[in-house]
Amino acid sequence: MSHPSDSAAWKHFNTCHRNFAQDPHNVRLGLCTDGFAPFGTYGRNYSSWPIILTPYNLPPGMCMQKQYMFLTIVISGPNNSKRKLDVYLQPLVDELLDLWHNGYVIYDAHTSHQFHMHAALIWTIGDLPSYVMVSGWSTAGILGCPICMDDNPVFRLQYGKKVGYLGCHRQFLPRCHAFRRDVWSFIKGKVEKGTARGRLSGDLILQWVSRIPKVIDNPLSNSHNGYGESHKWTKKSILWDLSYWKDLLLQHNLDFPGQAGGREATRYLSDSEYRSTSLYILTKTPEAEPYFRFYCDWAKEHIGTSSTSIDHIIFEGYVDWFRDSTMNMNLDGVLPLLRAIASGMSYKVRTFKEYVINGWKFSTFDRSDGRASQRYGVAVQSNSNYGTSIEYFGVIEEILQVSYDLHYHMKVVLFRCR
Incomplete structure (x- = not known):
């Protein structure tokens, strides 16, 4: 894959929203966030979270360059915003809704004509802490896997009692894969014969999270009925306000970058x-x-x-x-x-x-x-x-x-x- 347009998620969105896909003027965006301590390890406690939007309507060599990354929000303060990130995202989501439903009249300098441009946020990108803050699903402890959810055979270590995921995702491998029969590298003596649960549709996930209040509606509580037993939702993400969010095949991407x-x-x-x-x-x-x-x-x-x-x-x-x-x-x-x-x-x-x-x-x-x-x-x-x-x-x-x-x-x- 040399460009996001080659991905199944991009093509699936085209199928769901043909009118949007047929107009080459319409823009697809990716949202990325990651936190850092601007004063270093030895400075006073302070957190900074930039929110960056990237347009993908560019060639592969251009769409990830600095000049095409738009810093839309900077969330800074003595404490990590965590699940309250949605409060700061509210103005951005309002603009994204306006871009999707109404669009903006833009001037094309190449053709010297105006056109009506719409835009859609097609996914987010971040590491695990960012994923938790944006999606609302906690990855800590039991039920930490956002794909398996309540259907994950995790285990606890006998003495340390820590949660272990070693070998729990071999069920996603092909039936003939050697790792399924490996009884030494994962859980000793265990052969994986199970079948992974199919991908949950956006409509099903929306039905699930609709029982959970948004942070804006209930800013104090992050524990809800069934939390830790049947789900790990800490909130209903504000991104569900986007009417097309349920149609996305891949809503969140995990980033594991190289670091020098x-x-x-x-x-x-x-x-x-x-x-x-x-x-x-x-x-x-x-x-x-x-x-x-x-x-x-x-x-x-x-x-x-x-x-x-x-x-x-x-x-x-x-x-x-x-x-x-x-x-x-x-x-x-x-x-x-x-x-x-x-x-x-x-x-x-x-x-x-x-x-x-x-x-x-x-x-x-x-x-x-x-x-x-x-x-x-x-x-x-x-x-x-x-x-x-x-x-x-x-x-x-x-x-x-x-x-x-x-x-x-x-x-x-x-x-x-x-």
Whole structure:
């Protein structure tokens, strides 16, 4: 998926609201929020929560750039607003309702004409604390999963009594998946044979939350009948005031971003590093796999079947061949992602000592050496052109972030290992 318009949620919204979807002037928005302490860990208690809107009616390389992110609200104060976030969102929701039902007359500078523009908020983005504040579903303790709700086989640790979710979501995996039969990595001795409950429709969820008062109606209480037993709703989110909110296939997205740590530096790649890095990224991009298979077949036909010869011609010629092939094709025939990779990355890279990816922290060897936690070891499984599989173990020496700023504004994090 190279753009949100490729997603099932976007296409589902098109089906539910065809008139809105048929007008290319109409705008789709995403709402993002995350809190931080502006005075740092050692400052006085103070919380700041920016609310940012992002329009998605832009090419992939533009819709997530800073100049197209609109800071609509900043909630600041000595205390976290938590469930009372809806009080601050009320003016924004009123404007979103007006944009949906009435729209605004906008001037098009390109055509020198006016048009009627409508807009819709199609989802929110945030981490788990943000999700709780925006959606109204508490993720703490029993019934913490917002997908399974009251149909989740969670358990408590025998001695610590903490809630455990280990292996509880294997029911979403295909029947033949190896993790379902894994009796060691999850709950020992347990094979998962259950079937996940189907996705609840927006109408059903709306019926459920309609029994819960909104914060504006009942600002003091966050505990309601059945809380912790059959549900974990702390409020009816103000976003349910949007008449189309129940029609959304995916109302909330969880964000698990990469996060850099340690002292940052910059350096320039050598020609050899540049070629090997470009080749690695290109061969690890699923969208480029058909090109790679075609090139390998061509190499076998013209060079021979020797693995040494094929590897040599791939290293020396594949990146240049891919660039020439994609850049000479019609724009409509090449994905923007592939065209960006073909245009080449910058020789200038950023380097880090630590990096957090999907909740896992990785460190270079010199950063971790001598510390209690060793985070520099990695394992990679490699598949050769002949179907053999080899597992490599390495030590992280450098963490690099390369960028394709020319067309796609894409950044890729790589580990240089030995």
